[in-house]
Amino acid sequence: MTKRTEYSHALDLQNGRVEMAHGSGGKAMAQLIDELFLQAFSNPWLEQMNDQACFNLPPGRVVMATDSHVISPLFFPGGDIGALSVHGTVNDVAMSGAQPKYLSAGFILEEGFPLADLQRIVQSMAAAAEEAGVAIVTGDTKVVERGKGDGCFINTTGIGVLPDQLNLSGNRVQPGDKVLLSGTLGDHGVAIMSLREGLTFETTVESDSQSLHDLVAAMVAAVPQINCMRDPTRGGLAATLNEIAQSSGVGISIYEASIPVKAQVSAACEFLGLDPLYVANEGKLVAFCPADKAEQLLAVMQQHPKGKQAAIIGEVTADPLKFVQMETVFGGRRMVDWISAEQLPRIC
Amino acid sequence: MKYVDEYRDGKLAREIAERIRNEASPQRVYHLMEFCGGHTHAIFRYGIPDLLPDNVKMIHGPGCPVCVLPISRLDTAIELAVTHGVILCSYGDMMRVPGSRRRSLLKARAEGADVRMVYSSMDALKLAQDHPDREVVFFAIGFETTTPPTALVIHQARKLGLKNFSVFCNHVLTPAAIGSILDSPEAGELGLLTLDGFVGPAHVSTVIGSQPYERFADEYSKPIVIAGFEPLDLLQAILMLIRQVNDGRSEVENEFSRAVTRQGNERAKQIVDETFEVRDTFEWRGLGFVPLSALQIRPEFADQDAEKRFPVEYRSSAENSACECGPILHGVKSPRDCTLFGRACTPENPLGPCMVSSEGACAAYYSYGRHQESLIASDNSE
Numbered sequence: 001m002t003k004r005t006e007y008s009h010a011l012d013l014q015n016g017r018v019e020m021a022h023g024s025g026g027k028a029m030a031q032l033i034d035e036l037f038l039q040a041f042s043n044p045w046l047e048q049m050n051d052q053a054c055f056n057l058p059p060g061r062v063v064m065a066t067d068s069h070v071i072s073p074l075f076f077p078g079g080d081i082g083a084l085s086v087h088g089t090v091n092d093v094a095m096s097g098a099q100p101k102y103l104s105a106g107f108i109l110e111e112g113f114p115l116a117d118l119q120r121i122v123q124s125m126a127a128a129a130e131e132a133g134v135a136i137v138t139g140d141t142k143v144v145e146r147g148k149g150d151g152c153f154i155n156t157t158g159i160g161v162l163p164d165q166l167n168l169s170g171n172r173v174q175p176g177d178k179v180l181l182s183g184t185l186g187d188h189g190v191a192i193m194s195l196r197e198g199l200t201f202e203t204t205v206e207s208d209s210q211s212l213h214d215l216v217a218a219m220v221a222a223v224p225q226i227n228c229m230r231d232p233t234r235g236g237l238a239a240t241l242n243e244i245a246q247s248s249g250v251g252i253s254i255y256e257a258s259i260p261v262k263a264q265v266s267a268a269c270e271f272l273g274l275d276p277l278y279v280a281n282e283g284k285l286v287a288f289c290p291a292d293k294a295e296q297l298l299a300v301m302q303q304h305p306k307g308k309q310a311a312i313i314g315e316v317t318a319d320p321l322k323f324v325q326m327e328t329v330f331g332g333r334r335m336v337d338w339i340s341a342e343q344l345p346r347i348c
Numbered sequence: 349m350k351y352v353d354e355y356r357d358g359k360l361a362r363e364i365a366e367r368i369r370n371e372a373s374p375q376r377v378y379h380l381m382e383f384c385g386g387h388t389h390a391i392f393r394y395g396i397p398d399l400l401p402d403n404v405k406m407i408h409g410p411g412c413p414v415c416v417l418p419i420s421r422l423d424t425a426i427e428l429a430v431t432h433g434v435i436l437c438s439y440g441d442m443m444r445v446p447g448s449r450r451r452s453l454l455k456a457r458a459e460g461a462d463v464r465m466v467y468s469s470m471d472a473l474k475l476a477q478d479h480p481d482r483e484v485v486f487f488a489i490g491f492e493t494t495t496p497p498t499a500l501v502i503h504q505a506r507k508l509g510l511k512n513f514s515v516f517c518n519h520v521l522t523p524a525a526i527g528s529i530l531d532s533p534e535a536g537e538l539g540l541l542t543l544d545g546f547v548g549p550a551h552v553s554t555v556i557g558s559q560p561y562e563r564f565a566d567e568y569s570k571p572i573v574i575a576g577f578e579p580l581d582l583l584q585a586i587l588m589l590i591r592q593v594n595d596g597r598s599e600v601e602n603e604f605s606r607a608v609t610r611q612g613n614e615r616a617k618q619i620v621d622e623t624f625e626v627r628d629t630f631e632w633r634g635l636g637f638v639p640l641s642a643l644q645i646r647p648e649f650a651d652q653d654a655e656k657r658f659p660v661e662y663r664s665s666a667e668n669s670a671c672e673c674g675p676i677l678h679g680v681k682s683p684r685d686c687t688l689f690g691r692a693c694t695p696e697n698p699l700g701p702c703m704v705s706s707e708g709a710c711a712a713y714y715s716y717g718r719h720q721e722s723l724i725a726s727d728n729s730e
Contacts, residue, residue: 257358273706330579331358331365332395334716 011035016115023109023143036119037139040126041105045137053137055102058161065092066157074117074151077191078206079282081154082124087211087282088233089158090132094216095229095285097168098160100132105139105156110149121152132211134158165224170247172227175318178294179254180287182215182301183208183309185237186265189279193272205264210283215306219287222300228288236278238336240286241324251319254336256329260309277326278339288316355578356394364583365399372590377403379542380589381679383526384549385412385707386577392716394579404586408709410525410634410677411549413490414441415701415708418631419665421518422447425487428516429453429461432658434483437472440465442489445704448665450697469501476505476513485654489518493551495643496616499623502645502652516654517645520630522552523560524641528632530568532678543679545571545589547582550604555620557612561600569598576604623649631664633701634677673700676709683710690714 011031021028038046045053067088074081086103093100105125109118129136187208194203212231220226228248232240237259241252261269261276269276283306289297294312301307324336372378382388388408391397397406410416426447429436436453443453443465457463462482466472469486476484488498498515505513526546548561553574561572571592575585585603592599602608623646630642645653654660667673671693672686683689683702693699695711702710 328393328395329356329358330361330394330396330399332398334392334395337715 007031007035011115013115013119018109018111018113018115018118018143020111020143020145023141029141032141033139036115036122037141040119040122041129041136041139043135043137045102045135046139051138053102053104055137057101057159060098060161060163063093063096063098063160063162064157065089066155067092068153068155070150070153071192072150073192073195074121076195076207077203078187079209080121080124081152082121083128084207084209084282085154085156086125086128086132086134087209089156090128090134090211090213091231091283091285093158093160094211094213095168095231096160096162097166097216097220097226097229098162099217100134100158100160100211100213102159103129103134103136103156104158105136105154107139107141108149108153108155109141109143110151111143111146113149113151118152121154125154128211132213166220166226168220168226168228170228170230170244171249173244173248173250173288173316174227174290175250175316176291177227177288177316178291178312179241179252179314179316180289180294180298180301181237181259181311181313182212182285182287182307183283184260184262184265185232185281185284186261186269186274186276186279188282189236189274190265190268192280193268193274203264203268205262205268208281208283210306212283212285212306215285215301215304218300218304219297223289223293223297225293226287226289226297229285231283231285232281234280235339236276236280237286238275238277238324239338241336242338244288245319245322245324248316249320249322251317251322252314252324253317253327254314254324255327257327258311258313260311277336286313291315355576355580357580360580361399361583364580364587368399368404368583368587368590369401371587371594372401372404373594374403377405377542378590378593379405379407379544380547380586381407381409381529381543381545382547382582383409383411383522384547384552385415385705385709385712386549386551387411387547387575387582388709388712389707390577390579390582392712396579396582399583400586404590406586407543407679408676408712409529409546409679410632411491411522412702412705412707412709413494413520414445414705415673416520416525416632416634416677417442417445417489417518417701418633419447419667420631420662422453423451423665424660424662425516426451426453426456426461427660428485428654428658429463430456430459432483433462434485434658435462435464435475435479436485436487437464437466437475438487439489440467441705441707442487444698446698469497470504473501473504473510473513476510477508480512482512483657484513485658486513486515487518488515491520491522491549491552492555492620493549495519495620495624496555496613499619502623502649503619505652506649511651514652514654514657515645517624517643519624519643520632521626521641521643522549522556523564524638525632525635526561526564528635528638528641529678530564530570532635543570544593545573547585547589548572548574548600550574550576550581550608553602553604553608553612555613555616557610558600558602558608559610559612565598565600571598571601573601573603574608576606622646633667634673636674668699671700673702673710676702683713686710
């Protein structure tokens with residue numbers, strides 16, 4: 001790859017900082033793109049240096065999703081905003097059953113943000129994109145004055161292609177369907193919480209931030225009859241189940257004893273007064289499928305490295321009131337309502 | 349999880365529930381009050397009412413410190429942050445509580461006030477050390493459990509010679525509130541409140557011991573069982589209360605013997621006593637003014653007392669007249685009896701104190717959907 005221009009000094013990626021000029025459209029911005037973004041995301045579409053990317057798609061319906069990432073802190077156990085911004089959008093596309101193909105990336109940087117941190121974030125995005133099999137084909141960079149941002153915000157938009165035989169949607173879930181969860185709840189939220197100002201506690205819990213495209217591919221290949229998939233991010237599993245119950249006009253019953261939660265996550269939630277059902281995840285999915293396919297789907301999930309701890313956690317019921325209920329480990333029943341406000345401040 | 353799962357064992361729970369069903373006399377109704385909001389929350393979280401026979405009724409008490417703090421005190425805290433420009437440090441669950449004109453600490457922060465959420469009183473002290481040019485005020489609330497840490501930071505601030513740290517003290521006393529409920533003319537005159545016994549909060553008793561409850565057993569003939577916050581603790585305490593009622597006994601029994609003694613924590617009690625004195629009277633949301641029910645900072649520590657340091661004045665603020673939190677906190681009404689519940693008053697937009705914190709009875713009913721179960725019942729019967 002050749003650079004458009006020769007620059008008098010290379011970007012100081014060790015000690016340099018983002019300046020207003022890096023978003024001004026001039027030479028400084030061109031240098032940032034050349035020496036940082038192009039180096040990391042290198043692909044034929046980006047290298048054409050157009051204001052847009054032009055590409056062909058395989059046959060099928062096109063799926064598109066967008067997600068903005070404003071997480072604090074930017075770096076956390078198990079990930080960073082860069083990888084998260086790829087995983088988040090890849091997963092939103094993948095939950096339709098589609099294979100994600102292309103991403104756009106929009107950066108809003110705060111004046112003074114260390115270029116070394118930006119490089120770390122960009123490299124992490126590139127690695128995540130490669131792992132997910134997507135190309136970052138177009139992008140944008142803006143710089144805001146110091147004090148008007150929080151270091152780095154990233155928006156990504158993703159495009160994928162959905163084969164004709166798949167029909168997954170939040171309004172397709174049927175009474176009798178089983179509810180499957182791909183792994184442990186609350187890892188991301190607790191990992192973030194452990195770093196919050198005034199609340200540093202020692203934990204070995206890492207964020208579960210990961211792309212689920214390959215797990216999804218294995219699942220829809222084996223059981224194309226899956227009615228719906230979602231990744232329970234903000235608001236946790238509770239919010240996701242309530243969304244589905246509303247959209248499909250059904251009730252959902254889950255069993256607390258069957259929901260996998262890591263001991264450390266459970267302990268952290270215990271002393272912080274949180275409920276893992278409401279804590280965010282960034283690498284888990286919940287799937288609804290006909291009961292006669294549930295065991296087969298579970299086996300496929302458990303054979304995949306990203307679904308080893310998958311479990312059938314409940315079932316869909318006919319309920320005009322659209323309630324989500326849980327049988328507690330204690331033998332009682334309770335409602336699992338929407339959360340009324342965030343349990344944690346800004347985590348994804 | 350070790351030391352937790354043992355107290356949530358479903359099989360043991362069914363065994364205790366079976367004993368409760370066998371021992372509760374079908375000829376009578378048992379009205380038991382769990383004083384503490386933490387207990388209320390646990391009861392609903394684990395679905396304990398499903399395990400109890402219909403004639404064992406749990407009545408939810410006023411033991412939620414966020415809920416009982418009067419609007420006037422909250423308004424004062426907001427005024428400290430807004431008018432006096434201090435860094436106001438508050439526990440998280442206080443942040444969303446609406447004061448006058450529905451203004452909360454979070455709203456004040458959005459308007460520019462410097463309000464910080466802290467997880468302990470020590471965090472507030474650290475902020476004062478980090479910002480020597482700013483006045484830092486710790487908004488101290490809570491029952492006897494949170495009082496010793498507040499006392500400690502007051503001593504620590506003095507020891508460190510911090511000139512910019514003070515405490516806005518709102519600590520309240522559990523036995524005074526129980527006394528107020530038992531003496532309440534509202535309950536007495538209307539004859540509405542039948543209470544056969546109390547579940548006492550174990551965390552409070554790890555500090556004050558079980559001894560302060562003995563007068564309720566002696567003078568009011570009410571059985572009391574001090575219980576932990578795990579669901580098995582609660583079920584066991586309910587069984588112990590039923591046995592006392594059946595035997596005609598009224599004693600203070602200690603279910604939480606793994607941490608509670610009769611005397612409590614002498615060192616904690618001592619530092620609290622050195623730092624605070626009892627106020628003549630204090631306003632509680634829902635209970636009104638209750639004599640000798642709260643603490644204030646002793647004059648020796650006036651420098652650390654935000655009420656002495658800043659010219660603040662109290663304006664008693666009226667509650668919404670349709671709000672039933674008073675009778676609910678007294679145990680004479682249920683959240684479902686309130687016309688505002690779930691309509692004008694929700695956790696997102698609470699009008700009354702019982703809806704503002706997750707420990708409040710109305711919030712627990714709402715979050716765990718007990719109010720919706722009547723819908724399920726009516727739906728199934730159609």
